[in-house]
Amino acid sequence: MNDDRKFHIAIAISSILVVLCIANTIFQEHFANELFGYVKRRIYYSDTISPKGLTLHEGQYWRKSQ
């Protein structure tokens, strides 16, 4: 393997790492919090609220968020 080929492999690996780092940052900032928050709330509802016998009654005066 000559130096030129090694250089290209190093460039390719570095590019992949940079892309992965950027993807991870975007995921953590925008999706991870939402996902973990959702899982946490879901678990709290099914483990704490629901077993208490707090049944759900459809509320009035609300709308779907745009």
Added chain:
Amino acid sequence: MSQKVVCELCPTECELDNYEIGGCKVRINRDGVLYSLVYGKPCSVSVDPIEKKPFYHFLPASRAFSVSTAGCVLGCKFCQNWQISQARPEEADFSDLPPDDLVRKAVFYGCESIAYTYTEPTVFYEYMYDTAAMAHESGIRNVMHSCGYINERPLRRLCSHLDAIDIDLKAYTEDFYGRICGGRLRPVLDSLVTIRQEEVWLEITNLIIPTLNDNIHMIREMCRWIVKNLGPDVPIHFSRFFPQYKLKDLPPTPYETLKMAYDEALDTGIRYVYIGNIRSEAENTCCPKCKKILIEREGYEVKKNNIRKGRCRFCWTSIPGIWS
């Protein structure tokens, strides 16, 4: 997962993610639909004298079947019922009491009205509305003690089933509402005007807290606003503060401060002014014309009632209120 909803019941207008619970602690978004967690689940039920609400111009000496659930739209640092108002419904000790059973109980205990009180009734809006409609069908009146932090549309609809409302006007500055209650003053003032427009009997309670809202200039401005926007016949109760919740470092309100507010309100033109949470002559209702005592009270007890057919027994002046 992005099934967000916006609750439009109170002016906070929480935007809720899936399975997120609102600031009131009792409304949850589940899969894009907003639900109440406290419908038919009161945590406090009791038979009280109507004077305790306080209502002084509404069926004196009658009994009110009083009910509340957990939760509140505000977070007042001086809350007298913080154990339930600031609790999550799953933390509170609640019972199953659907609207029809509630009305039956009120009839059973000989109550002339159902009072939605203790915490903030706005948070159990659907439960209150359905109960109030059923109660009216059974000839029982409905009264609410509220902070008035509710949007106009739900308030107007609710007014069709309410006979009297007591609003806690906590102070007359946005700063107080922001710092001490976690809300805003403007929506409360708007609610007061709406209630008058809907012709529901209205009384106002103002808890005077030393150093926080006992400024006499502010009290004067508040009374002027009441006279100008609501009229001189809306009774106001200046209530004594006792150290509670997050304001345990403050002393109880001195009687002199309450008396000063009482005199100021009378000077401003409010005809029916009361002092509450402390025994005094300012618990009595006096005729604005002949000045004689119409309703003599001692705490929550009515000792004498000189109102006949809504009029002063001595000079026949009409006294505003709901008397029968």
